[in-house]
Amino acid sequence: MNELGIQCGYFDGQSAAEQSISVEFMMDGLVFQVPGGGLVSWSYDQLRLISLQRNNGHMTLGWAEDDAVRMRIKNREAGEQLFRLAPHLKADRPEKGVMKPVMVSGAIVAILAMIYFSYPVFRQAIIMSLPDSWAQEIGNTLAQVSIGKAASCTDPQGLIALQTLTDRLTKGVAMPYELDIRVIDAPIVNAFAAPGGQVVLFRGLLDEAQSIDEVAGVLGHELGHVKHRHPLKRVIDIYGFELLLTSLGGNFGGYSSMLLMMSYSRDDEREADETSLSLLKDAHISGDGYADFFERLEEKQSFLPDVMNFLSTHPLPEEREQTIRERDDVGPTTPALNKSEWHALRNICGSAGRKLDDWDLQDEEIINI
Amino acid sequence: MSTVLQELDAEQPEPDGVTFDGQGRELFVVYLVNILLTIVTFGLYRFWGKTRIRQYVWSHLRYKGDAFEYTGTGLELFLGFVIVFFAVILPLIGVGIWVQLLLQQGDITLVIVIGGLLYLVFFCLFPIAIFRAYRYRLSRTLWRGIRFGLTGTGRVYAAKFIGYLLLQIITLGLASPYTTVKLYEYLVGNVWMGSGRFSLDPSWKPLMRPFLMFWGCIVFYFVLFVAAQVAGTTSINFLAFPTMIAIACFYFYYSAAVYRHVVGNIMFEGVRFSVDLKGRELFGLFFVNGLLLVFTLGIAFPWVIVRIMNFMVDKLAVHGEPDFEKISQNTEEMPTYGEGLAEAFDIGSI
Numbered sequence A: 001m002n003e004l005g006i007q008c009g010y011f012d013g014q015s016a017a018e019q020s021i022s023v024e025f026m027m028d029g030l031v032f033q034v035p036g037g038g039l040v041s042w043s044y045d046q047l048r049l050i051s052l053q054r055n056n057g058h059m060t061l062g063w064a065e066d067d068a069v070r071m072r073i074k075n076r077e078a079g080e081q082l083f084r085l086a087p088h089l090k091a092d093r094p095e096k097g098v099m100k101p102v103m104v105s106g107a108i109v110a111i112l113a114m115i116y117f118s119y120p121v122f123r124q125a126i127i128m129s130l131p132d133s134w135a136q137e138i139g140n141t142l143a144q145v146s147i148g149k150a151a152s153c154t155d156p157q158g159l160i161a162l163q164t165l166t167d168r169l170t171k172g173v174a175m176p177y178e179l180d181i182r183v184i185d186a187p188i189v190n191a192f193a194a195p196g197g198q199v200v201l202f203r204g205l206l207d208e209a210q211s212i213d214e215v216a217g218v219l220g221h222e223l224g225h226v227k228h229r230h231p232l233k234r235v236i237d238i239y240g241f242e243l244l245l246t247s248l249g250g251n252f253g254g255y256s257s258m259l260l261m262m263s264y265s266r267d268d269e270r271e272a273d274e275t276s277l278s279l280l281k282d283a284h285i286s287g288d289g290y291a292d293f294f295e296r297l298e299e300k301q302s303f304l305p306d307v308m309n310f311l312s313t314h315p316l317p318e319e320r321e322q323t324i325r326e327r328d329d330v331g332p333t334t335p336a337l338n339k340s341e342w343h344a345l346r347n348i349c350g351s352a353g354r355k356l357d358d359w360d361l362q363d364e365e366i367i368n369i
Numbered sequence B: 001m002s003t004v005l006q007e008l009d010a011e012q013p014e015p016d017g018v019t020f021d022g023q024g025r026e027l028f029v030v031y032l033v034n035i036l037l038t039i040v041t042f043g044l045y046r047f048w049g050k051t052r053i054r055q056y057v058w059s060h061l062r063y064k065g066d067a068f069e070y071t072g073t074g075l076e077l078f079l080g081f082v083i084v085f086f087a088v089i090l091p092l093i094g095v096g097i098w099v100q101l102l103l104q105q106g107d108i109t110l111v112i113v114i115g116g117l118l119y120l121v122f123f124c125l126f127p128i129a130i131f132r133a134y135r136y137r138l139s140r141t142l143w144r145g146i147r148f149g150l151t152g153t154g155r156v157y158a159a160k161f162i163g164y165l166l167l168q169i170i171t172l173g174l175a176s177p178y179t180t181v182k183l184y185e186y187l188v189g190n191v192w193m194g195s196g197r198f199s200l201d202p203s204w205k206p207l208m209r210p211f212l213m214f215w216g217c218i219v220f221y222f223v224l225f226v227a228a229q230v231a232g233t234t235s236i237n238f239l240a241f242p243t244m245i246a247i248a249c250f251y252f253y254y255s256a257a258v259y260r261h262v263v264g265n266i267m268f269e270g271v272r273f274s275v276d277l278k279g280r281e282l283f284g285l286f287f288v289n290g291l292l293l294v295f296t297l298g299i300a301f302p303w304v305i306v307r308i309m310n311f312m313v314d315k316l317a318v319h320g321e322p323d324f325e326k327i328s329q330n331t332e333e334m335p336t337y338g339e340g341l342a343e344a345f346d347i348g349s350i
C-alpha cells in the first residue's frame, strides 16, 4: 500500500516534528498509517482546510476527530485531486463564501425594513387590543409624574364651566375613553393629554389666555390627541424602542428618561389641530382665538434659534396659525363660554386675575401643546 | 485509485524561514464583507469580522512552509467584551457620572481625589489590557498543531510598566532604552511555543547611543524654546522646524534600532533572529501606509496589513533551527475569553 500512496507530512499534535506518511485517496476519505500506530481514515467531510499555499498549492489539513493533528499535502496535483473529492474545502477560507454573508446582510436589511414598515399596523393592533382600564392606568401614572406635587383645582363654579366647555366641544363626538379633564395649579403655559382620556390644563394657560376661545382651541387640540389615541401610540413607541435597544444587548436604561420627553410626531400634531378645528366648527366656536394663541406663541418663540424649531417635533407656530386662519368659513359663531362662565373657569384655582409676568419658556413648556 | 498520482509525489521545495503570501485583494473581500455585516448588525459583527481577518493573516504566515493558524472565535471576543463592559466600563461610567454630580455640588477636593483615582485605574488597566490581548492571541495561535502561550500575569506586567514609566520620568527619559528592553524581557520571556520558551537577553547599553541622538534633539528644541522666551526674540525661530524634522528622523532611527536590538537578542531553543531594518525604511512604511489610509478613507486597510506583514517577513531572518522533536504540546491553561479590555481601549485594529 505504501508504494501507491502520496508522501505527506503528519503532525501528531504532541510534538512539532514532522513525520512522513503515505496517504491514499479513497472514495470516502484519506487513509494512512499513523506513525507508530494503526491505520486511520480521515473521511472527507471531517476535513478542514487550514492553509493553502499560493505558490505551490501545498495545503495544511485539520481533522474534526482530533483537533491537534495536522496533515500537510506537499503536492499541487494531490491538492487539486482533494478539492475534487472534497469540494467543501474550497470554501473553507475567510476570503471565500462571499455570497452567503452578502445574502445574510440582505436578509437582515429586508427583515428590518419589514419591521419598520409593518410597525404602525402592529402598533394599531396593540392599541386596539389593550383594555381601556390599562390605558387609564398608564395614563394615571404618567400624568402623576408630569404633575408632581401640584394640586388639582376644585372650585365648584370653575368645574361646572370646564364641564360646560367640554360638553359643548364633544357634543355628538365619539371619544374612545371616558374623559377626565383637570386644571392643575401650576404657573406653566401648557396642556397635555395622557393615555386613557386624561387631559391636563395648567393654570398658567388659563392665566395667559386672552379669550375663552383660545382655551377652547387648545382643549380641542388635546381632545384631538385623545380621540386618535396619540398618547398610547407614543407610549408604545417609547417602550418598543427601549425593548429593541435592550434586545440588542446593551444597557440603555439611561436613555429612557430622554425618550419620555420625546413628543408626538408632527403628523400627530397636525391631526390634533385638524380635530380641534372640526370640534370648534361643530360647536360654532370661532377658530380665531386658537390662531391668536399661535400668533403670540410665534412671538414668544422667535428668539429660539431656527435649528431648535427644526428639531422640534411640533409644526412651526406660524405654519399652524396659517392653517387655522385659512380654514373654511364656519358661519355664525358664539364665544365658547359666556362671560361669567369664563370668569369662573379662570378662577377654578381660586386665584382671580393672576397674571404671569411673562411666559416661562423652559424645557418642554408651551411647545408641547 | 491513487496510482496516477504516485509519480507526482516528489517533494517540491518548501520556502525556508518566515514567509507571507497573503494578498490585499483577497483580504479586501474579507474586509468588505465584515463592513457590510457590521453595519447591518449595528456593530455586533465586528468581533466575528476581526476573527476572520486574523484567520486570513495567520494562515498566510508561514515558517518552513507550515502556516500559522488562528483558532480564536468571534464568540470568545464578544463574551470578553461583554464581561469587560459590565465589570469595568459600566462601573467606571458610573463613577464618572458621580464625579460630574459632585462637580455640580462644588465639592472640588473630592472631585480631584476621585478623578485622580479614576485616571489611576485607567492607567493600571491599560498595560493589563495589552498583556491580556497578547495572551489571548498567542493562546489561539498554532503552528504544526502546537499551541503558543503567554505565561506571567497582567498585574506584574502593569507593575513593571508603571514602575518603568516613573523611572523614565525621574531620569527625564534617559532610562528609556533600559526600561524598553526590560519590559520586552518580561513579555518575550513569557512567550512559549509548546514546551519551548522564548527569552530575551536584557542588554540595553547598545541602544543608548541612538537614543541619546533622539533625546539630544528634543533637549535642543526645548532649550531653544526657553532661550527664545527668555531673550524675547524670534530670531532663532527658523531653527525650530529643522529641529522638529530632526526629532522625527531620530525617532525612526531609534525605533529601528530598538527593533533590531530586541529581535536580535531573542532566543528560542537555540534559534536566533534578526531584522535588517533601517529607520528610513520604517518611516517609509508608516508614511505610505498613512497616506494610503487617509486618501482612501480607510478602504486600503487590507493592503496596509499586507504591506506590514510583507515588510516584517522581508526583514526578519531566522538563524538555525530548533530540535522540533523536543518541542511538545503546550499544556498551559488557556484563557477562556478574549481581549475585552483591549477592545475597550481600542488596542490593535486587527
Ligand SMILES: [Zn+2]
Residues within 6 Å of the ligand: A221, A225, A264, A269, A272, A368, A369
Ligand atoms: Zn399636541
